[in-house]
Amino acid sequence: ETGSEDIDILPNGLAFISSGLKYPGLKSLAPDKPGEIFLMDLNENNPRAVELRISRGFDLASFSPHGISTYID
Numbered sequence: 001e002t003g004s005e006d007i008d009i010l011p012n013g014l015a016f017i018s019s020g021l022k023y024p025g026l027k028s029l030a031p032d033k034p035g036e037i038f039l040m041d042l043n044e045n046n047p048r049a050v051e052l053r054i055s056r057g058f059d060l061a062s063f064s065p066h067g068i069s070t071y072i073d
Contacts, residue, residue: 004038006067013043018065035063 005021020035022028038049054060 005065008068008070009042010070010072013041015040015042016068016070017049018068020064021066022064023066034060035065037065037068 005018007015007017009015017038017040018035019038020030020033022031022035037052037054039052040047040049054063
């Protein structure tokens with residue numbers, strides 16, 4: 001509904017997708033919906049984006065992800 005803003009694909013085929021960017025002057029199709037992070041396993045025959053649960057205590061109301069990156073240790 002709000003579209004993806006960015007995607008980062010790990011070498012093992014897992015993709016992390018940020019969604020829900022709200023920016024002044026940028027039209028939002030769901031202005032009251034908080035941002036989300038999705039996970040997609042590109043190794044599956046029919047990959048589906050699954051919303052990741054965000055920890056309690058995190059301010060979801062103001063979550064508006066712009067970009068995403070991963071760090072492999």
